[in-house]
Amino acid sequence: MSDNNATLTVGGATKDYAVMDGSVGPQVIDVRKLYANTGMFTYDPGFTSTASCESGLTYIDGDEGVLLHRGYPIGQLAEESSFMEVCYLLLNGELPSKTELDDFITTITRHTMVHEQLTTFYRGFRRDAHPMAIMCGVVGALSAFYHDSTDINDPLQRKIASHRLIAKMPTIAAMAYKYSVGQPFVYPRNDLSYTANFLRMTFSVPAEEYIPDPVIVDAMDKIFILHADHEQNASTSTVRLAGSSGANPFACIAAGIACLWGPAHGGANEAALNMLREIGTVDKIPEYIARAKNKDDPFRLMGFGHRVYKNYDPRATVMQKTAKDVLEKLGVNDPVFDVAKELEQIALNDPYFIEKKLYPNVDFYSGVILSAIGFPTEMFTVLFALARTVGWVAQWNEMISDPAQKIGRPRQLYTGPTQRDYVSVDKR
Numbered sequence: 001m002s003d004n005n006a007t008l009t010v011g012g013a014t015k016d017y018a019v020m021d022g023s024v025g026p027q028v029i030d031v032r033k034l035y036a037n038t039g040m041f042t043y044d045p046g047f048t049s050t051a052s053c054e055s056g057l058t059y060i061d062g063d064e065g066v067l068l069h070r071g072y073p074i075g076q077l078a079e080e081s082s083f084m085e086v087c088y089l090l091l092n093g094e095l096p097s098k099t100e101l102d103d104f105i106t107t108i109t110r111h112t113m114v115h116e117q118l119t120t121f122y123r124g125f126r127r128d129a130h131p132m133a134i135m136c137g138v139v140g141a142l143s144a145f146y147h148d149s150t151d152i153n154d155p156l157q158r159k160i161a162s163h164r165l166i167a168k169m170p171t172i173a174a175m176a177y178k179y180s181v182g183q184p185f186v187y188p189r190n191d192l193s194y195t196a197n198f199l200r201m202t203f204s205v206p207a208e209e210y211i212p213d214p215v216i217v218d219a220m221d222k223i224f225i226l227h228a229d230h231e232q233n234a235s236t237s238t239v240r241l242a243g244s245s246g247a248n249p250f251a252c253i254a255a256g257i258a259c260l261w262g263p264a265h266g267g268a269n270e271a272a273l274n275m276l277r278e279i280g281t282v283d284k285i286p287e288y289i290a291r292a293k294n295k296d297d298p299f300r301l302m303g304f305g306h307r308v309y310k311n312y313d314p315r316a317t318v319m320q321k322t323a324k325d326v327l328e329k330l331g332v333n334d335p336v337f338d339v340a341k342e343l344e345q346i347a348l349n350d351p352y353f354i355e356k357k358l359y360p361n362v363d364f365y366s367g368v369i370l371s372a373i374g375f376p377t378e379m380f381t382v383l384f385a386l387a388r389t390v391g392w393v394a395q396w397n398e399m400i401s402d403p404a405q406k407i408g409r410p411r412q413l414y415t416g417p418t419q420r421d422y423v424s425v426d427k428r
């Protein structure tokens with residue numbers, strides 16, 4: 001709590017509101033008593049000025065382009081750690097010792113298989129279903145399969161559900177892909193790392209074993225790290241809101257997946273790659289920049305701009321380098337990468353983008369990498385969901401353990417008709 005109070009005068013009455021300090025970052029005004037004191041709500045569509053919770057997981061300074069998980073900069077984590085380490089860090093608050101990490105990896109590895117009955121669930125979908133539609137359904141259905149980890153008041157059950165979700169998501173994602181291409185499901189293999197196992201389950205076929213290349217495994221692991229958590233973004237807030245009613249974790253994560261699907265959120269990397277392919281060649285870029293700036297044209301440069309970052313997204317820096325490494329390793333000469341680099345340069349020097357502080361976000365280059373690895377665009381958001389699952393479950397656990405937690409219930413400014421009497425249909 002800060003020594004300062006914020007003073008608000010409404011209708012001649014003045015009241016103080018406590019100002020709360022975080023460990024770093026903006027202070028917040030505690031307005032919990034505002035309605036009781038004044039009979040008024042705050043109005044904040046999109047929650048641009050509202051802190052919905054306390055959290056010790058992730059810190060973002062959007063103006064400076066800083067992203068920290070439990071205090072560690074994202075660049076260091078992406079370059080020096082592994083996705084399993086980052087998962088442990090987000091869930092437990094500290095980096096693991098060697099033994100703790102080994103134990104954690106063993107636990108996750110032992111949960112990678114899904115109930116065999118779940119495979120029949122897939123067959124209810126059309127083959128051309130979007131894999132995110134399958135993910136929403138299948139992840140929600142997990143609550144019907146794992147009854148022994150749905151009691152949210154039992155910390156052990158919460159832990160098991162968290163491990164199950166992190167472990168099974170690659171299997172579920174790979175199965176969604178296999179189903180869409182008409183290939184048999186590939187079971188997990190416990191001798192492979194989390195990320196290598198996922199790549200094998202996705203790309204191996206009975207007729208030919210897929211041997212994951214270390215450069216590709218490393219790039220994929222980095223992509224997972226870069227997407228692991230991002231404080232109170234739309235899908236995480238959705239998970240928290242769903243969980244605030246006491247819903248089980250599988251249902252909450254399914255809600256997060258639904259939110260992530262949208263093109264303004266997790267669907268942006270798919271949209272960014274589609275846009276880069278549509279632009280096609282460097283000479284077409286000015287035409288698209290002009291469209292992005294035209295207020296009468298709904299077109300936006302996908303992969304550009306961010307609600308929080310008003311500077312270069314620190315994840316985009318790692319992503320650009322990873323894209324270069326992967327394309328070099330695979331010997332892919334994709335003109336889309338040249339279009340991306342040139343578009344970035346032109347936009348970064350254009351007054352419209354400078355004034356509005358629009359910079360490339362994490363999604364700008366990720367599509368280029370994923371496409372080079374062999375993923376179809378429909379799978380991009382699925383991969384994001386896979387990686388973000390740890391953030392969702394860590395945030396959900398933090399919320400359930402928070403004594404200040406209440407059911408989420410925003411209020412509104414009502415602008416509809418005032419009370420009126422019903423008129424029967426023959427008199428209307």
Ligand code: ACO
Pocket residue numbers: 263264265266268292293299300301302303304305306307308356358361362363
């Ligand atoms: N291209 C062109 N103009 C843009 C773009 C863009 N990508 N993004 C924002 N603007 C303009 C808006 O038109 C607006 O202009 P105005 O002030 O003249 O009306 C101004 O910049 C502010 O934009 P808002 O939409 O108000 O900013 P907000 O913070 O609400 O939106 C968002 C952020 C949704 C990410 C937006 O920048 C966008 O749509 N970007 C493209 C989609 C995208 O890449 N999403 C990925 C986000 S990252 C993630 O989810 C992991």
